[in-house]
Amino acid sequence: MTAHGPHRGPERKTTMGSIDVLVKDVRIITCDADDTVIERGYLAVREGRIDAFGPMDGTVPAHASEVLDGTGLSVLPGLVNSHMHFHYRRLGGPVGPNILGPVALDALKSTRTAFNLLREGVTSVRDVGHNDDSRLHVRDAIRDGVIVGPRATVSGAAIGMSYGHAYFVAESVASLDGLVETIRRQAHEGADLIKIIASNEDLPNPPGDELTVPWFSAKAVQVAVETAHECGLPIAAHANGARALERCIEAGVDTIEHGIHLSADHASAMAERGIALVPTLSGFFENSREFWGRSWQPRYAALWNVHRETIGNAVDAGVLIGTGTDTLGTVAQEAWLLHKYGGASRAAALAAATRNGARIARQGADVGTIAAGNRADLVLVEGAPDRDLLDLGRARHTFLAGRRFTREELAKLIPAHRFFVDELDGPEALPRSAGVAAQGPCG
Ligand SMILES: [Zn+2]
Structure with missing residues (x-):
């Protein structure tokens, strides 16, 4: 389903310059009850919350402290x-x-x-x-x-x-x-x-x-x-x-x-x-x-x-x-x-x-979906996981209450270890297309 028009929290009055992060030209997969997807949209984060989101039209906020180009990316709830x-x-x-x-x-x-x-x-x-x-x-x-x-x-x-x-x-x-x-x-x-x-x-x-x-x-x-x-x-x-x-x-x-x-x-x-x-x-x-x-x-x-x-x-x-x-x-x-x-x-x-x-996990009603006013716990992945679920494994940015972490930053923090397998796409047997996993690993 594709939604039209901006989604804003009822209490929200977006003022110029108050947005912390603005993601533009991004595919928005809300994971709401209607499984709403916005093919090309924007999402604004302010004070740790999703301030507003919607299609790339006249409602896109003009200013933000940080602007991220979401081309080729999808944003989902964390x-x-x-x-x-x-x-x-x-x-x-x-x-x-x-x-x-x-x-x-x-x-x-x-x-x-x-x-x-x-x-x-x-x-x-x-x-x-x-x-x-x-x-x-x-x-x-x-x-x-x-x-x-x-x-x-x-x-x-x-x-x-x-x-x-x-x-x-x-x-x-x-x-x-x-x-x-x-x-x-x-x-x-x-x-x-x-x-x-x-x-x-x-x-x-x-x-x-x-x-x-x-x-x-x-x-x-x-x-x-x-x-x-x-x-x-x-x-x-x-x-x-x-x-x-x-x-x-x-x-x-x-x-x-x-x-x-x-x-x-x-x-x-x-x-x-x-x-x-x-x-x-x-x-x-x-x-x-x-x-x-x-x-x-x-x-x-x-x-x-x-x-x-x-x-x-x-x-x-x-x-x-x-x-x-x-x-x-x-x-x-x-x-x-x-x-x-x-x-x-x-x-x-x-x-x-x-x-x-x-x-x-009983984490509260303000997580798990993209909705205005929800906590800005978000992931930006490469690709379009609503078309290829394995794209979920291609996280590039993770937002925790609006605070952004990049894949590269986190990778630098985690030392290699002989027992831990930290790579996300190294050991997995799942192919990106048909193949081994089509029969499963054992048959
Ligand atoms: Zn267990």
Whole structure:
């Protein structure tokens, strides 16, 4: 859809010279409810907010402190990574020793990730946990201006039942009392959400088996949901396999993370109950590749093969979907895979990466879309991602509350490291046209 006329905040009286940044001749992808696109427009930023935007006509402000030529670029709301882990994002090689370091090192690694996320055009994130509390401090440090990074919503330590999936990066509980106590403590300590690991897919399930090891009993999921909600917090459930999904949907979690083996029935129940899905397709896609040198590559390849076959159920049912990369992958990949395998329209994939994510991460109504008065959390990418979603991975400028960072500036700040893979378009297997990914990495 193409809009006409300028869009201004009702309270706004633009005066000459008061605009901080004016982007001209830019493609504007608003990601609003109508998926409005302005082919050639302007966008003005003032005092950290979107002041006005519209087509390049007589309403373009005459003066601005800084004018950017947007020719060949598109501006979108800043991207949202709805499922990631600050301190072990895009680590190659053996994972164990690299993610169980001291909390101070975790915080420093998180700072590195924060820069990298800005470089990718990501301005909001949802960190779904580790077994220490570094991400809470990183969130606060970003909020208080100690470091620069995307706005963060963070969970308490992921809560698992004893010896479950990823128990070494989770906080294990052994009883319902322990579960209640842990959730209350995490709420007290300042978590923005609760995360449970409701299924265990690390066990040697027979091929084709639907990961039928829920790990959390139906009662335990119900207790977790009730306790989180009583504490005023949303609850996210890592859930794969039919039985775990059923228990989580029935209990009314707020989001399902991953959701492998999600059936059409699960999906329609989620849509009906307003339960969102963060499928982390790119996380599974990347973990299925030998490039990363991970011991679990064969298992993730099998999971990816199932996931890409069933993700369309969620798209078809109209489930609210967000783009999360988990430990690997990028938001651009995630949107592309959602389109490629889930059948999501490009507009729907862009919505997942922006306005849906803002809702899932509970970042407030003034982020996730381009609208006058909204926070100027923006990304300018090369190309036109509403035509080619992989252009989302070509961020050139990222605005955080109106403050602009360029790709080059951020790249200079991030030293090369033998474990971290920071390049945005180096390792990804996704081609810019048909090819390997058309069959997927495994088939
Ligand atoms: Zn995760």
